[in-house]
Amino acid sequence: MVNSLLNGFQNFKKKYFSNESDFFSKLVKNGQAPKTMIISCSDSRVDPAILFNAKPGDLFVVRNVANLVPPFEKDDVYHGLGSALEYAVKTLKVHDIIILGHSHCGGISALCSFCKKEAEKQNSKVKNETEFIENWVKISKGALTDLDFSKWPGETQHIAEKNSIKNSLKNLKSFPWISKSLVENKLAIHGWWFDMEKANLWCFNKKNNSFEKF
Numbered sequence: 733m734v735n736s737l738l739n740g741f742q743n744f745k746k747k748y749f750s751n752e753s754d755f756f757s758k759l760v761k762n763g764q765a766p767k768t769m770i771i772s773c774s775d776s777r778v779d780p781a782i783l784f785n786a787k788p789g790d791l792f793v794v795r796n797v798a799n800l801v802p803p804f805e806k807d808d809v810y811h812g813l814g815s816a817l818e819y820a821v822k823t824l825k826v827h828d829i830i831i832l833g834h835s836h837c838g839g840i841s842a843l844c845s846f847c848k849k850e851a852e853k854q855n856s857k858v859k860n861e862t863e864f865i866e867n868w869v870k871i872s873k874g875a876l877t878d879l880d881f882s883k884w885p886g887e888t889q890h891i892a893e894k895n896s897i898k899n900s901l902k903n904l905k906s907f908p909w910i911s912k913s914l915v916e917n918k919l920a921i922h923g924w925w926f927d928m929e930k931a932n933l934w935c936f937n938k939k940n941n942s943f944e945k946f
């Protein structure tokens with residue numbers, strides 16, 4: 733696999749880079765100026781640049797398990813996503829932030845599985861089975877309280893994925909400089925859900941609180 737990646741890089745250099753050398757030297761000379769930030773899942777099947785036909789320099793991307801945004805917290809712990817958000821909003825001054833969720837998300841499955849166990853034990857304490865994963869995905873636990881986990885996965889999985897996107901949009905607004913930029917109309921935030929089975933994109937419409945097929 734690693735060899736095929738190295739071959740891929742040779743291919744990129746030979747075909748893509750040499751055909752677009754002016755474009756790349758401008759990117760080096762002028763620096764990056766993407767207008768869009770995307771927060772997407774680490775899932776290998778959901779690559780924002782491929783999905784949206786984007787070129788180098790177009791997208792400022794952060795990928796993490798289940799494309800989650802934790803609420804704003806100012807402390808001395810390491811904040812990878814917070815620092816990316818800060819750079820995107822304050823320095824790059826992106827116009828849009830997109831939370832890109834997807835169907836069949838393993839991170840959301842881990843969260844649903846935990847919630848299902850908890851429901852079966854009638855909310856008595858359920859222990860984490862992983863060192864980091866469950867604690868991380870529980871960022872969206874509060875957004876799943878209305879779900880009936882006896883019916884999970886099926887449609888419940890998709891509802892959980894979409895509710896989690898809405899929760900991340902809410903958490904984005906807890907960052908003071910994001911909410912300020914939103915009020916000043918300098919920034920817009922979006923929640924999108926990619927159905928990888930049918931290759932459909934669903935966009936959250938806050939006016940009717942639902943996802944609509946693009």
Ligand SMILES: [Zn+2]
Pocket residue numbers: 773774775797798799834836837838839840
């Ligand atoms: Zn995922």
